[in-house]
Amino acid sequence: MRLHELIDTALQYRSRARAPYSQFPVGAALETRKGKAFGGCNVENSSFGLTMCAERVAIWKALSEGETEFRRLVVVTDTASLTPPCGACRQIIWENCGDIQIILCNLRGARTKHRMSELLPLPFDGSFLVGA
Numbered sequence: 001m002r003l004h005e006l007i008d009t010a011l012q013y014r015s016r017a018r019a020p021y022s023q024f025p026v027g028a029a030l031e032t033r034k035g036k037a038f039g040g041c042n043v044e045n046s047s048f049g050l051t052m053c054a055e056r057v058a059i060w061k062a063l064s065e066g067e068t069e070f071r072r073l074v075v076v077t078d079t080a081s082l083t084p085p086c087g088a089c090r091q092i093i094w095e096n097c098g099d100i101q102i103i104l105c106n107l108r109g110a111r112t113k114h115r116m117s118e119l120l121p122l123p124f125d126g127s128f129l130v131g132a
Contacts, residue, residue, distance in 0.1 A: 001035045003074075007105055010076040013039035013054065020044060026083070027076045028054035030062050030097070033069040038062040055089040059096050072101035082112050090120040 006029045014027025019042055026042045040057030055075060062070070073093065077083040082104035085093060093100070099117045117123075 001031055001037060003103070006031055006037055006072070006074050007076065007103070007111075009037045009039045010054075010074040010105070013041045013058075014076050015041075017041040017054065018043045021046070021048070024077070026054040028058045029074045030055075030058040031071045031073070032062065032067045033071050035071075036067070038065070038067070053086060053089050055085050056092050059092055063096060070097040070100050072103060073097065074103045074105060076105045076107070078107045080106070080108070082106055082110055084114075084119055090116070091123070094120050094123045095125055 009029035010027040012027070013029065014025050017025030017027065019025045021044050028040045030038045038058045038061045040054045040061060042052065042054045043057065044051045055073060058073070075083065075085060084104060085102070093116055097116065099115055102114045102116055102119060103111060104114070105111045
């Protein structure tokens, strides 16, 4: 899949965001190793702890469809500064996707690429639980 197609998918899902409290719609698109895309948007709840980020929505959708190998994740917001995934999303991305490429975009056309290991150095994962 071409990067612009993945970005378009994230933009499409951003338009579906349910962000009545923050007014901060986010779209995400996760690409599998086979080139299939899964999109997600943030879904807020008045009990803020139940709010779900776009990145996690996309990951849950892909996992629930049996996908386990991922190539890259696009996150689109409408901010001047490119917005990286929150801490909870970073943990979920690392645990389920590994050291994939993360592409941050905004509606102004800015774009940057990172490895997940840059965004979450020294991650905690299941390897620490073996033999604990």
